[in-house]
Amino acid sequence: MKIGIVNIPGMDVSLVQILREHFHNSAEIVDLGNTEQWKYDLVMVPPSTLYSDSEELKRRIEQSSLYTSLSEYSDQGGFIVGIQSGFQILCAAGLLEGGFVRTSRTSLVNAMVDVKSEFKRSPLTYLVDFDKPLRLYLSHALGYYRLSDESVRRLQQKGQILLRYCDERGYVSKESNPDGSTSSIAAICNAQRNVFGITPNPAVKSFFQHHLDGLELMDSFFKMITR
Template structure:
C-alpha cells in the first residue's frame, strides 16, 4: 500500500515542494499539500511540517505558525500516535507548539548557514530511523539562521537518558566535536524525538538529499523508514 503523506503549507514555506517531490516522485508514495487555514488533516498517515520562513519568521521562527488553524489537528494527530516530522522551520514550529521540548536560538555565529554537514544516527528505534544503522553518518544539507538547539540542563539530561537525541552533528568519520557543530547546538543536537518517539524535529534537510544527482541520497533513509513503519515494507 502507498503511504499517504500530508505536507503543511504556511505563508513563507519554501521546502514544501521539495518534500512533495521526495515522497511522491522519488519514494513513490501518495502526497498532498495541506493549507494552513484548513482545520482537518484528512486521511493521512504521516505529517510533514516543512522548512522555510513561516509567516516571515516574525516574532520568532514558528511562533505564529503555531497558532494556524491546522496545528490543532496536527497536535491531535501526534498525541494519538501519528508520525510527524518537522524539518528546519518545521522543527521550530513543533517546539513552539509544545510537541517537542526546547527552543531553536540564533546560530552561535549570528549568521545564516547554508552548507552540507554530517550527522550521526544515534537511535534507530523510531519511525524515522528504522531503515538506518546505529552510528551511520549521513551527509545532509542545512540552511538556517536559528538552528542552535537549547534546553535547560534537566531537559537535556532527560533527552539523553531517554534516547531522544536521534541525530547529532559530527565529523565525516562520526566523531562528535565542537568543530563539527555548525550552529552551537547543545550536545551537538541536530534532531530529537518526543518521549513517545512519534514526533521528530530536525534542522538538516533530508528532503533536499534524496537523489545522487543532487550530491547525496542520504536523506532518503528517513523517508524509507517512515514507509516501513506505516506500511511494513522496505523501499
C-alpha cells in the same frame, strides 16, 4: 502511504515531487486554515525560507488552528515530522522539547554536515547504519537549538535524541557542530516516538540527484511507519 504537507509560506514545493517520485507516496499540500480533519499516515511541517525573519508569518501560524490540529493528530497516534523551521514550529506547539534561539550573532548556516545515529529503535533511524555517519544538507537562520542540561540527560536516557552532528569519522565535538546546537543535537523525537524534529534537511531535490544520505534516512522512516 498518504502524506499531508502543511502549506507554510516560503516552503520548498519540490518536497511534494520528491515524495511522489522517489517514494511513490500520495502527497498533498494542506492549507493552514484547513487542518481540522486530517486523514493522513503522516503529516510533514516543511522548512520555510521566510519563517526565520517574518514575525508576521509566526503570528499567522500561532493564530491559525495548526498547533491544535498537530496536537490532536499526535494524541491520536499520528506521525508528524518537522524539518528545520518545521522543527521549531513543533517546539512552539509544545510537541517537542526545547526550541531555537536567535542571538545578535545568528546568521545563515549553509553547509553539508555529517550526523550520526544515537538511538536505533525509532522509525527515523531504525534502518540506518549505526556506525556510519550520514551526510545531509543544512541551511537555516533559526539560531541554535537550546535544551537544558536536565532535559538533555532525560532525553538521552529515554532514547529521544536521534541524531547528533559529528565529523566524517563519527566523532562529536564543538568543531563538528555547525549551528551551536546544545549537545550537538540534530534530531529528536517525543516520548511516544510519533513526533520528530530534524534540523538538517533530508529532502532537498538537487541533493537527492547526488545520492546523499537523506534518501536512506527517509526510506527508513517511511518503511518503519507503514510496516
